[in-house]
Amino acid sequence: MASTNNALEFGINVQSSWKKGLARFESKGKMFKVIMDKESYKFPESMLPEFPKVVDPETEYFVEFRVDDDGGIEEFINIRPAKWMGLKMKVVDVTRDRETGEPAPYTYTANFNGKDVDVTSFYIFYECVDPEDEFFGVRFPNKYNYKFEQDPDNPGFTRWKGDYDNPKATTLHRVVDHLTMLGAVSEAIEWPGDENILPELLGRMLAAAVVVETSGGGKYGSISEMMIKAPIKAVESIEKVDTELPGFVDEAVDEDEDNW
Numbered sequence: 001m002a003s004t005n006n007a008l009e010f011g012i013n014v015q016s017s018w019k020k021g022l023a024r025f026e027s028k029g030k031m032f033k034v035i036m037d038k039e040s041y042k043f044p045e046s047m048l049p050e051f052p053k054v055v056d057p058e059t060e061y062f063v064e065f066r067v068d069d070d071g072g073i074e075e076f077i078n079i080r081p082a083k084w085m086g087l088k089m090k091v092v093d094v095t096r097d098r099e100t101g102e103p104a105p106y107t108y109t110a111n112f113n114g115k116d117v118d119v120t121s122f123y124i125f126y127e128c129v130d131p132e133d134e135f136f137g138v139r140f141p142n143k144y145n146y147k148f149e150q151d152p153d154n155p156g157f158t159r160w161k162g163d164y165d166n167p168k169a170t171t172l173h174r175v176v177d178h179l180t181m182l183g184a185v186s187e188a189i190e191w192p193g194d195e196n197i198l199p200e201l202l203g204r205m206l207a208a209a210v211v212v213e214t215s216g217g218g219k220y221g222s223i224s225e226m227m228i229k230a231p232i233k234a235v236e237s238i239e240k241v242d243t244e245l246p247g248f249v250d251e252a253v254d255e256d257e258d259n260w
Contacts, residue, residue, distance in 0.1 A: 017074075020064040022082055025055045034063060034073075041065075043073040051128075051138040052079060080140055084217035084224070089126040091182055091205040092139060094198050103198035105146040120146040122198055124178070126223070129211060142223045144175040150191040158189040158197055174224065181228055183208025 023036040030045045032055070048055065055061075064077035081087065097104040105122040123141040130136055151159035162172040179185050184204045189197055216225030 017066050017068075018064055018077065019067055020077075021062065022060055023063045024060050025057055027055075027057065034065070036063070041067075041073050047073060047076055049076050049079055049138075051136065052134040054134065055079070078138065078140065080138075081135065081217075084214035087128050087133060087135060087214045088130040088211055089140070089214060089223075089226070090129050090209060090211050091124055091202075092127045093125040094202045095122040103202050104196050105198060122146055124182075124205075126212075140223070142178075144178070145171040147172050147175050148195075148197055150195075156191055158191045178226065179205075181212060181226065182210050 019036065019039075019041075021036050023034050026033045026035065027045070031042060032045055032048065033040050033042050060082045062080040062082050064080075066074045066077060068074040094103045095106060096102060105120050107118055107120045109116050110119045111117070121143055123143050125139050125141050127139045128135040128137060147161045148158050149161040151157050160172065160176060162169050164172055164176055166172075176185075179201065182205045184201045189200055191197070210228060212226040212228055214223050214226050217223060
């Protein structure tokens, strides 16, 4: 699960100390190891997220965690399925500005073919809503590029930024397909002065309350494919939502287990 500051923590500046990738777990008493390729990190059971309820040593997961200056695990961000198949999810939040707490995208510099390019992105946070699933209650961040701009042919309103008919525009395809499925873009969206339509998109997605089922994953544990599992309801604009999540409870660690 993401930390209690989930939506506030997801920006490029806080990811420099993160480790993420496919991993499996081993345990001995109250101590665990997370094993990623040739690296392994030891940590007490108390640092595991609340979900999934049980970490299966025979199962491969996609994990994200923050490391401290000494290379130890400081905090688990989340543990996700390695393959996104059959999870029933709904939208609960989006990326928020760390100072104002308001929904907002963030911009970072990426290198493409040796050239630095500014990229504006945002996360949508999905929560597993199936009480029978091992990941029930887990919130998963899924990254999207901010593919919006003012429509020059219809000033004051928003249009997609890019050519959807271009088969190589895969990041545009995903944000268009997912936001359409989630009930966020069925009606015209006014283009605000600050060029930030995330508050409106979040309000529409929360009001639509669409439940989707994941049916495929991409790089870095992302959800690449989904399908609707419940009908879209009437859309109303809602700007804010309580995103507080449970924190972690520290437990005593046996010294013998610490030497494992």
